Amino acid sequence: MFRVELSKQVRRWRTWLLAAALAGIPVLVVLAVRLSPPPPQNSQDAPPFLLQIVRNGLFAPLTGLALVQPFFMSVAIGLFAGDAIAGEAQTGTLRYLLIRPVRRARLILSKYAAAMAFTGALLLIVIASGLLAGGVVFGIHPMPTLSGTSLSVLEGLARILASGAFILLAASGIVAVGMWISTLTDSGPGAIVATVIVAIASQIADQIPSLHAIQPFLPTHGWLGYTGLFRFPVDLATMREGLTVSAAYTAAFLALAVWRFRRRDISA
Amino acid sequence: MTSAIWATGLSKRYGDLAAVDGLDLTVERGELYGFLGPNGAGKTTTIRMALGLIHPSGGTVEVLGSTVTAGRGPFEHVGALVEEPAFWSYLSGRRNLEAFARAGSGRADVRARLDRIGHVLHTVGLADAADKRVKQYSQGMRQRLGIGLALLGEPELLVLDEPTNGLDPSGMREIRELLRLLADGGTTIFISSHLLSEVEAMCDRVGVMARGKLVAEGPPGTLRGTTDRIRIGVDHVAAAQAVLERLGGTEVKRATSAAGPGVLEVTLSDGLGAADVNAALVRGGIGVHALEPQRDTLEDVFLHLVEGIDVPR
Numbered sequence: 255m256f257r258v259e260l261s262k263q264v265r266r267w268r269t270w271l272l273a274a275a276l277a278g279i280p281v282l283v284v285l286a287v288r289l290s291p292p293p294p295q296n297s298q299d300a301p302p303f304l305l306q307i308v309r310n311g312l313f314a315p316l317t318g319l320a321l322v323q324p325f326f327m328s329v330a331i332g333l334f335a336g337d338a339i340a341g342e343a344q345t346g347t348l349r350y351l352l353i354r355p356v357r358r359a360r361l362i363l364s365k366y367a368a369a370m371a372f373t374g375a376l377l378l379i380v381i382a383s384g385l386l387a388g389g390v391v392f393g394i395h396p397m398p399t400l401s402g403t404s405l406s407v408l409e410g411l412a413r414i415l416a417s418g419a420f421i422l423l424a425a426s427g428i429v430a431v432g433m434w435i436s437t438l439t440d441s442g443p444g445a446i447v448a449t450v451i452v453a454i455a456s457q458i459a460d461q462i463p464s465l466h467a468i469q470p471f472l473p474t475h476g477w478l479g480y481t482g483l484f485r486f487p488v489d490l491a492t493m494r495e496g497l498t499v500s501a502a503y504t505a506a507f508l509a510l511a512v513w514r515f516r517r518r519d520i521s522a
Numbered sequence: 523m524t525s526a527i528w529a530t531g532l533s534k535r536y537g538d539l540a541a542v543d544g545l546d547l548t549v550e551r552g553e554l555y556g557f558l559g560p561n562g563a564g565k566t567t568t569i570r571m572a573l574g575l576i577h578p579s580g581g582t583v584e585v586l587g588s589t590v591t592a593g594r595g596p597f598e599h600v601g602a603l604v605e606e607p608a609f610w611s612y613l614s615g616r617r618n619l620e621a622f623a624r625a626g627s628g629r630a631d632v633r634a635r636l637d638r639i640g641h642v643l644h645t646v647g648l649a650d651a652a653d654k655r656v657k658q659y660s661q662g663m664r665q666r667l668g669i670g671l672a673l674l675g676e677p678e679l680l681v682l683d684e685p686t687n688g689l690d691p692s693g694m695r696e697i698r699e700l701l702r703l704l705a706d707g708g709t710t711i712f713i714s715s716h717l718l719s720e721v722e723a724m725c726d727r728v729g730v731m732a733r734g735k736l737v738a739e740g741p742p743g744t745l746r747g748t749t750d751r752i753r754i755g756v757d758h759v760a761a762a763q764a765v766l767e768r769l770g771g772t773e774v775k776r777a778t779s780a781a782g783p784g785v786l787e788v789t790l791s792d793g794l795g796a797a798d799v800n801a802a803l804v805r806g807g808i809g810v811h812a813l814e815p816q817r818d819t820l821e822d823v824f825l826h827l828v829e830g831i832d833v834p835r
Contacts, residue, residue: 346608355597520575
């Protein structure tokens with residue numbers, strides 16, 4: 255079922271559209287920085303790593319990831335996870351899959367795995383396109399860390415890939431929430447939008463000081479933990495915290511999704 | 523050998539409303555069974571429960587000898603078309619069948635299903651359109667592909683909900699012939715319809731569902747036995763009525779003007795045929811200028827069975 259899901263999505267226009275849009279983001283950033291370099295000291299509002307691009311192309315993929323993560327990745331998760339069951343219900347293909355038969359739990363887990371695979375693939379596309387654009391325009395050099403030490407090019411590349419892996423794992427909780435939302439409705443667009451709203455609302459709540467008490471438990475709270483990879487020594491504790499929260503969300507909401515889906519009447 | 527479908531006390535309630543209300547139903551293996559009823563009678567809900575899509579509120583249903591609980595059933599050997607067919611419109615007909623073929627379990631079964639795709643596309647007459655996206659299919663083509671999908675797993679039991687929807691007359695005939703062929707080859711076929719004419723031409727047995735219950739069952743001809751009705755054009759209505767009264771076994775449902783020419787509507791019972799009525803009228807000196815059997819629509823049969831009334835026309 256997992257492979258069926260992959261081959262279906264690959265033949266779908268919107269998947270390629272999304273991939274093209276995400277590949278374009280690091281390219282746009284590189285071009286923007288090339289055409290009008292930002293003033294070096296204005297660091298408060300800029301995404302992390304943006305100011306470094308001018309000196310080192312290796313920062314382009316990181317900037318790309320940082321820009322994609324809050325919104326575009328949420329949209330992608332909405333399309334892959336939120337739409338997973340609800341979209342099949344809406345087209346009516348859900349009932350034909352279930353009487354094929356595909357066991358309900360298996361359908362949820364395969365769709366979850368496929369959503370993770372596609373989210374990961376999109377992050378890889380961002381990294382590749384950032385490396386290419388940044389490397390061509392600004393060149394590839396050893397990376398300074400946020401703590402002032404330096405990483406070799408190879409080490410830098412490894413950490414960039416590790417960042418992508420971290421971002422994907424940190425997103426797994428929201429992907430699971432999206433799967434659960436997807437079992438609640440027969441409207442694909444409804445489930446997509448609801449999933450995106452949850453992801454973005456959680457990030458906003460994470461910024462509101464008065465919500466300090468609940469912030470550690472938000473599914474997106476650990477999303478920026480990958481910046482710890484560019485400190486010396488690597489900030490493993492924060493990363494572990496983020497991954498623990500998303501693992502908890504994954505377990506809870508996948509269980510909820512399976513439980514809910516098995517009890518449900520399929521009348522669509 | 524167990525029955526193909528066996529339901530007992532099968533119920534589905536939505537709040538106070540019983541969509542299916544203590545249904546008892548048996549479909550034997552090898553049978554071509556027509557499942558009739560007007561919209562809203564509970565046919566689709568019954569089918570969905572038999573396919574494990576909807577949880578019954580009460581009772582049980584067994585399919586091919588195994589009890590169906592939602593999400594579990596012997597569906598490797600069941601092919602189904604539930605309401606309208608549904609596909610991924612961005613994939614071609616062939617790719618759709620491939621996706622469904624791979625979706626089930628069992629490596630050997632997947633292989634077997636993939637190998638059957640070409641044959642199935644040919645059977646439902648879509649070989650030439652197989653590589654077009656389903657988006658571009660007409661409703662009739664989608665319907666054919668839906669039947670093709672149902673045939674993909676080489677089913678022992680085919681459950682088809684309104685299978686000739688959207689087909690033109692020649693398409694309908696092809697599908698009927700195909701189903702008859704499959705039934706003769708030993709496949710059990712359970713076909714639902716709201717059109718009596720559709721199922722009576724090909725089914726071995728017909729069941730009529732109303733308000734969640736089976737209200738009649740039998741070979742198709744017997745269903746209308748009690749409601750044979752003829753319309754007679756005569757030159758003198760009152761005299762004709764008197765003749766029919768003496769004959770017995772008839773009941774005048776409606777008549778136009780008492781004296782002079784007009785039309786009578788008569789239901790027959792006691793094995794009386796239209797020819798008997800005609801002979802009696804002619805013997806009685808009545809001029810009969812028209813005599814036509816009235817075909818009951820399913821709705822008439824249905825109302826007759828359920829409410830014991832005949833439909834005024």
